[in-house]
Amino acid sequence: MKPIDHFNLRSFDLNLLIAFDALVSERSVTKAARRLRIQQPAMSHALATLRMLLGDDVLVRTGAVMQPTAKASTMASHVAELLRQAQHILMSEEQFDPATEQRIFRFGFSSELEVFLMPKLTAYLQRHAPGIRLLSRGSPRSEVYTLLDTGALDIAVGCFDYSLGRHCGVSLYEQSLVCCFNPKLIGPDAPITVERYLALPHVLMTLKDDIQGCLSDALMQIGQELNVVLAASDFLTALAAAAAAPVLATLPSRIAQQHAAHFGLAIHPVPLDLRIPAVSMIWSARSDRDPAAVWLRDAVASVLGSHVK
Helix, strand or coil: CCCCCHHHHCCCCCHHHHHHHHHHHHCCHHHHHHHHCCCHHHHHHHHHHHHHHHCCCCEEEECCEEEECHHHHHHHHHHHHHHHHHHHHHHCCCCCCCCCCCEEEEEEECCCHHHHHHHHHHHHHHHHCCCEEEEEEECCHHHHHHHHHHCCCCEEEECCCCCCCCEEEEEEECCCEEEEECCCCCCCCCCCCHHHHHHCEEEEECCCCCCCHHHHHHHHHCCCCCEEEEEECCHHHHHHHHHHCCCEEEEEHHHHHHHHHHHCCEEEECCCCCCCCCEEEEEEHHHCCCHHHHHHHHHHHHHCCCCCC
């Protein structure tokens, strides 16, 4: 099959194919004009243009009626099929059935959100869309937007903004912080006051080269620094360190409430007003109306108890 010659084809007004189909079907300039809801002079002009471009009369009068020429008759079925295909492509809506969909979606996450979301989302998909598979990866803010732009990621969940026009997004939930500690190593009876919180050694999470970890911006806003002895790349390391050493592990409350007890850790509110960004879900504007992607984004919001508008 020959490739499409876009350069030469662009010189042919493809609207003339619609006029050709109407003329051959109606065999009347007047009726063809009425069918296309245009004036008769405009249809007569279209017929004249077709005759010039095709080197053929297209329609000829035989007695009281007009008949298509042999060339027009040969072309008619092909043009009609081409127009039907174009109409189908332009008018048909993409069908999506979660029960039968077979597809891989790529997720990017910041910090602990992968382990918080993916087990719940996997369970949800196994019930409702077993053919949808998930591929997840850690995605720092410095990379996530490029990964969405190139299609390496379909969805990103984390402390990301979506102010750029080429990205869409929704806020999923506000975050809060708690500190976890081993009550056998840090006395459970002494309250975690501001002074004690600042004095005790700390374990934090980080995705960058900063010992103050993911709390660096929040601490800077209130003019404080922590005595950080370990900045780890994942929350399990932070919890394990708090179980083994007399340190405080400051983590998002949802993760702490779900996992701290497994490490024998107590949970206490953070006595400082540390403001951290909300958790958002973002995606490329290219996939904003993809039915499967829309359904999956709703599923993410559902398992997190949020609502996507």
